[in-house]
Amino acid sequence: MEQVIANGLYLGAQYALIALGLTLIFALMNVLNFAHGQMYVLGGFITYTVYGQLGLPFVLALLASGVTLAVIGALMEKFLFRTVIRRSHREESTMLLAAATAFFFDAVILLIFGEKQRGVPKIVKGVFNDAGIIMPYDRLVVGALAIIFIAAFVLYMQYSRVGRAMRALAQDRVAAQLMGVRVDRYSMIGFAMGAMLAGVVGGLLVTITGVNSGIGGPISIKAFLMVMIGGAGVVGGAIAGGFILGMMESVGLTVLREYGDVTYLVIFAALMVFLSVRPNGLMGKPWG
Amino acid sequence: MTFNRNIKIAAGVAFLAIVFIAVPAAISASGRFDLYYTLTSVALLSIASAGVWLTFYIGRINIGQGAYALTGGYVSAILVVNHGWSFWLTLPVAGLFCAAASVLIGLPILRLRGVYFAMVTLVLTEVARLLALALPITNGAKGIVSIPLPGALSVFGITLIPDFATLQNSRLAFYLLAATLMVVCFAVMYRLVNSRIGKLCQSLQQNEELASSIGVNIAYLRVIAYAVSSFFGGVSGAIFAAISQSIYPSSFTVTDSVNFMLNCFLGGLGYVFGPMLGTLVLYFGWDLLFQTGQFQLLIYSGLMIVLMLVLPNGLLSLAEMTRKKD
Numbered sequence: 001m002e003q004v005i006a007n008g009l010y011l012g013a014q015y016a017l018i019a020l021g022l023t024l025i026f027a028l029m030n031v032l033n034f035a036h037g038q039m040y041v042l043g044g045f046i047t048y049t050v051y052g053q054l055g056l057p058f059v060l061a062l063l064a065s066g067v068t069l070a071v072i073g074a075l076m077e078k079f080l081f082r083t084v085i086r087r088s089h090r091e092e093s094t095m096l097l098a099a100a101t102a103f104f105f106d107a108v109i110l111l112i113f114g115e116k117q118r119g120v121p122k123i124v125k126g127v128f129n130d131a132g133i134i135m136p137y138d139r140l141v142v143g144a145l146a147i148i149f150i151a152a153f154v155l156y157m158q159y160s161r162v163g164r165a166m167r168a169l170a171q172d173r174v175a176a177q178l179m180g181v182r183v184d185r186y187s188m189i190g191f192a193m194g195a196m197l198a199g200v201v202g203g204l205l206v207t208i209t210g211v212n213s214g215i216g217g218p219i220s221i222k223a224f225l226m227v228m229i230g231g232a233g234v235v236g237g238a239i240a241g242g243f244i245l246g247m248m249e250s251v252g253l254t255v256l257r258e259y260g261d262v263t264y265l266v267i268f269a270a271l272m273v274f275l276s277v278r279p280n281g282l283m284g285k286p287w288g
Numbered sequence: 289m290t291f292n293r294n295i296k297i298a299a300g301v302a303f304l305a306i307v308f309i310a311v312p313a314a315i316s317a318s319g320r321f322d323l324y325y326t327l328t329s330v331a332l333l334s335i336a337s338a339g340v341w342l343t344f345y346i347g348r349i350n351i352g353q354g355a356y357a358l359t360g361g362y363v364s365a366i367l368v369v370n371h372g373w374s375f376w377l378t379l380p381v382a383g384l385f386c387a388a389a390s391v392l393i394g395l396p397i398l399r400l401r402g403v404y405f406a407m408v409t410l411v412l413t414e415v416a417r418l419l420a421l422a423l424p425i426t427n428g429a430k431g432i433v434s435i436p437l438p439g440a441l442s443v444f445g446i447t448l449i450p451d452f453a454t455l456q457n458s459r460l461a462f463y464l465l466a467a468t469l470m471v472v473c474f475a476v477m478y479r480l481v482n483s484r485i486g487k488l489c490q491s492l493q494q495n496e497e498l499a500s501s502i503g504v505n506i507a508y509l510r511v512i513a514y515a516v517s518s519f520f521g522g523v524s525g526a527i528f529a530a531i532s533q534s535i536y537p538s539s540f541t542v543t544d545s546v547n548f549m550l551n552c553f554l555g556g557l558g559y560v561f562g563p564m565l566g567t568l569v570l571y572f573g574w575d576l577l578f579q580t581g582q583f584q585l586l587i588y589s590g591l592m593i594v595l596m597l598v599l600p601n602g603l604l605s606l607a608e609m610t611r612k613k614d
Contacts, residue, residue, distance in 0.1 A: 222538030
């Protein structure tokens with residue numbers, strides 16, 4: 001049982017970090033970023049190239065993943081989403097754009113990195129084995145890093161000037177603009193940060209699970225799940241959703257093992273029931 | 289008014305002539321019989337997309353049509369293979385089964401809005417795939433294969449539709465079937481949108497609370513719209529299973545659901561015939577780009593992004609723009 005909980009916490013930390021990026025973009029722009037999983041994959045491949053292929057330090061590789069994705073995110077916001085939001089009659093039109101960019105990233109990743117499963121050497125060797133819990137050290141390191149990133153993100157959003165501007169923007173775009181917040185600039189920063197988070201998680205997880213070009217879509221779906229559980233556009237909700245999904249997955253895989261591969265089926269069914277009781281997730285805004 | 293009406297009737301007749309006379313004639317003249325399959329797919333996919341469009345019409349983003357297409361395909365396949373039903377009987381049954389399922393699912397989830405509904409329906413597609421993998425009746429990942437071709441349909445001894453297996457050109461038969469259904473489907477849609485219910489649906493799209501406050505039964509309307517949408521999905525899935533004579537859990541996946549949605553967007557959300565045009569353009573575009581090999585997806589998605597930047601309100605908004613300039 002301790003093992004199951006430890007696994008759940010480890011998974012939850014990763015998931016929460018993925019969900020944070022998605023929810024940030026949603027909160028600021030009302031855009032459901034379909035390409036989030038693909039951004040994760042891209043981050044993973046960049047770390048694979050820098051750390052696995054070129055042999056540079058892991059920290060540098062992680063930094064490269066984060067920075068590249070932040071730049072991509074900023075460009076996407078400036079040249080794609082901003083234009084479409086301005087010209088379109090209906091807000092949902094950004095979904096076509098988001099889906100198209102997801103396809104585009106898929107194509108780019110496939111062309112540059114190929115379709116093979118890629119892994120990198122372990123960052124820390126050895127296995128932690130005590131008190132009934134078995135956990136490789138690299139998982140502990142990655143889990144701890146993820147938690148540090150989450151904490152840093154929350155503190156940044158809470159106390160920095162940029163974070164405050166973004167929270168104002170998420171609350172009420174027009175009011176924020178009237179108070180002198182430069183909406184365009186902070187939308188761009190927010191999109192860049194969301195993309196950066198996806199890239200960083202990709203870079204972290206490539207050391208454990210490896211990466212291949214096909215996992216972008218499934219990762220996006222998981223991220224949507226977490227955001228739905230916690231409530232879209234809320235930082236706390238994304239973190240809670242991430243940990244809840246991680247825990248459910250970990251427990252489900254153990255408890256439901258004898259019934260075959262039904263863990264996600266059960267999770268989905270539970271989610272449907274949950275959402276019919278609480279349509280906005282645990283702490284979502286009352287509108288969609 | 290009568291002038292406008294005449295134009296509409298003329299356009300309708302011209303469209304029917306193209307679909308049922310010009311296209312088969314052109315194909316048999318050019319000998320490109322593979323185009324039948326492509327066009328049949330376009331017709332079927334546009335039926336499913338029309339369903340998605342209808343949910344857009346009540347202000348919901350539906351990325352779950354793949355689930356109903358898959359369900360419809362399985363219902364038809366199981367009834368034909370395991371119970372020996374006639375395909376023609378399973379077609380409405382598949383549609384009705386999906387509509388019934390969508391009422392049950394829709395009652396709770398249609399309370400959700402915006403991205404919540406979008407995400408739940410996306411998850412629904414995954415649920416359908418996982419269910420097809422897990423349930424014993426669907427035969428798991430192996431799927432159901434060698435489904436017989438549709439048999440003859442006769443009423444009171446008069447053969448209305450011949451047995452597809454005895455036809456020398458079953459492709460043409462499937463094309464005519466799919467095209468007929470597409471025409472019927474869009475005729476129904478057009479009628480629905482231009483009726484009282486259509487106006488009520490539009491009021492849902494704009495403001496549900498306001499609509500509710502002036503006495504529109506919003507819960508009833510949105511379930512009806514969703515059920516019709518799923519009916520279309522189920523029917524198109526059932527025919528797909530019959531054409532390919534097989535159905536697998538991976539026959540309709542999240543990508544298909546997303547594509548149904550993209551078809552609607554591309555054609556234009558404000559136009560009934562948007563999904564048809566969107567499907568045609570996207571499907572043919574994808575096919576034409578096949579020659580570019582590994583760059584297919586790159587060019588396809590690149591073009592889609594450009595199109596979105598230039599025409600964010602869909603292809604049919606082009607006509608409106610030129611009209612405004614006049």
